[in-house]
Amino acid sequence: MKLKLYKVISQKTVTEGYDSIVIWASDENEALKIAIDVSDNFDDSIIDEVKEPAFSCVMHANYIHKNDSI
Numbered sequence: 001m002k003l004k005l006y007k008v009i010s011q012k013t014v015t016e017g018y019d020s021i022v023i024w025a026s027d028e029n030e031a032l033k034i035a036i037d038v039s040d041n042f043d044d045s046i047i048d049e050v051k052e053p054a055f056s057c058v059m060h061a062n063y064i065h066k067n068d069s070i
Contacts, residue, residue, distance in 0.1 A: 006022070007021075
């Protein structure tokens, strides 16, 4: 299975100081499901966008991971 990197954006996470979660998944639906499963900041009623991120988003994800914000 080929995975892609997806950025899931939620308004709730923006108010808590970070703008998204970045996830490896096979498609947008799987990325959304994983985001909801792994973070209290996500539920399907407040997801704003799921998209394939740019390189800068990958760096952002590394920052979040290192600081245990997820």
